[in-house]
Amino acid sequence: MKKIIFIYVTTVFLGINNVFAQYHEIKPGEQIPNFTFPDTYNAKNSTVKLSDFKGKLVILDFWGPYCLPCIAGFPKIDSLQKLFEGQIQILAISNLTKAEVAKFFKSHINVHRPNVPFITNAKHMDSVFPHTGVPFQVWIDGSGKVLLYGDPTSLTVKNINNSLKTGTAFYRKASKNVYTSFIDSRWKNLVVYASSISRYKSDSLRMHPELNAKGKQLAETGPVPFLYQRAFSDSSFKFLDVYSPGRVILEVNDKTKFIKSPEIKGEEAMKWIDDNYFTYQLIEPNNFPGNMYHKMKDDLDNYFQLTSKIEKRMVECYILVSTGNSEVLKTKGQTGFNNFYKMNDVHSTEYAKIRQLKNQPFLYLSNAVKDFVEYKLNSPFFDESGISENIDVEMSGKILDDMNFDEWQDGLKKYNLAIEKKRRLIDVLVISDFK
Structure with a gap:
């Protein structure tokens, strides 16, 4: 079985830095130098060379702290590393310093950290493999020859196996967004x-x-x-x-x-x-x-050959309603406080079991319900509670994080509120076949 070196890049916009102009672009068919990467995070040795992984499929995963697709791909990176252990080595790469990478994973409590080395201060690689955005990949065979600038959708078990077997890359080529x-x-x-x-x-x-x-x-x-x-x-x-x-x-x-x-x-x-x-x-x-x-x-x-127009249509919606006395929501007038938001996404830098609104407008609670309905249930939402004054609310963080309908209903019941499914006449855009 032939082995290849495969470089996988998923990153936000990376401009070419003239300081590293001596690092020329390496195109498909050309050889790649034995790059040395100091200050590596999450690795046995702080300094890493490409030759350390000679004969293996190497995946350089370019990422950034604000690149959601990059971060969302970390679990996949982990699973591929384990599945092809001994045949591949994935290296996450960014322009961040080693300290910044360490701080990122320490503060972002819901980001999965793959068990791979993280190459830091890698701006010069922008000149080696220039690109203006994602998705972007570089495939390199076992002899160090670049096979292809590819697309991350090609990073599948089937395609990796095929390349290991044939020593070729025959997948979709990535656009350089020209x-x-x-x-x-x-x-x-x-x-x-x-x-x-x-x-x-x-x-x-x-x-x-x-x-x-x-x-x-x-x-x-x-x-x-x-x-x-x-x-x-x-x-x-x-x-x-x-x-x-x-x-x-x-x-x-x-x-x-x-x-x-x-x-x-x-x-x-x-x-x-x-x-x-x-x-x-x-x-x-x-x-x-x-x-x-x-x-x-x-x-x-x-x-x-379509017809498009705005019409009034009866549409199934989710409605926030009051089911009883709203006095239970009335604020006690203390200093305002708000941590009433989802805390289990990749942006989270904190976690609280209890979420609170203290002396805050009812709109904050209404908007939290709206986010749940529109994002999870993919349905129109309307607040028909009739409540507008400042409120005090305390709920389990599980309700906001799980985005479960029954949990929301249980949490709202304490405050004489409920989410009901009703039909409403609303403005919609109707797109239909031309007749």
């Missing part, structure tokens, strides 16, 4: 008005408007429902909360082209994006009349 324009640079100053809809390709150049000095633009990329949400997010539709759950109704024959099923993952998910993501662009003179968002709506209707 943007271009439909308009030839020689003639761009002659363009006075243009609108376009183009397919989005995750592994190729991405289209982006290039305007002349006198023009203005509107550009968005995403699936069709999102493009419509953007078109209806203008101030002229301010009465429609278009981005909240339950505000878009699809009346189309084939919803699979509009909404990705949760079961579609990995390469299949990337293919779905390639097939169903589009970039909309509109370029026009600064003094041109008319609303650009309205024009975007018309263009979307025309190309996708």
Whole structure:
């Protein structure tokens, strides 16, 4: 069985630092030097060299403390390291100092720390493998030759096994997020008005408007429902909360082209994006009349052969209601205090078993319920309790962290409150097949 060195990069934007210009870019087909990494965190030896893992598949995982996909991938890194023990070695890499990495894991109590070395102060690697964003991978074979700049969706057990077996990488190539324009640079100053809809390709150049000095633009990329949400997010539709759950109704024959099923993952998910993501662009003179968002709506209707409009519809919602005397909520007037929020996400730097609102507006409790309903139940929410004064509330932190409907009901019952499922007549965006 052949073994390869595989470098996996998931990071936030990393610019190339001119200080490290001597570290030239290594392209597919070229050899990689035996880099030395001092000040390594969570490793047996503080200094690590790539040659320490000769013959193994090496995964350099570039991450950042504010990169949620990077942090969410830590458990996967741990599982892959254990599964391929002896064949691979994953190295997490960032521009943070060793002390900053240690502080991050100490303070972020809900972040899983994978049992791998963490390479620190690695700015020079931006010049070796230049990229403008994520996702990004570099695959290197056992002889030290770079095979491929790839996409993290290729990091699967099946693909790793195939590469170990064949010594090749044959997966989706990562885009370097290079943007271009439909308009030839020689003639761009002659363009006075243009609108376009183009397919989005995750592994190729991405289209982006290039305007002349006198023009203005509107550009968005995403699936069709999102493009419509953007078109209806203008101030002229301010009465429609278009981005909240339950505000878009699809009346189309084939919803699979509009909404990705949760079961579609990995390469299949990337293919779905390639097939169903589009970039909309509109370029026009600064003094041109008319609303650009309205024009975007018309263009979307025309190309996708759809009808879009705002209607009043009866929609199933979750309602916060008062079930009795609200005096139980009335504040005692002490100094204000608020730790009434979720504490089990990757941003958490503290944990409290009991969450409290002391002498705080009822809106804070209402918003906590709203976050639960919209995020967990994916449904419209309305507060019909009629309560507006300052309150005192104390609940188990488990209620906010678990996001469980029955737990919320039990916690609210003490304060004569409840969440009820009811139908309400609300404004919605209806997208339907053209007839």
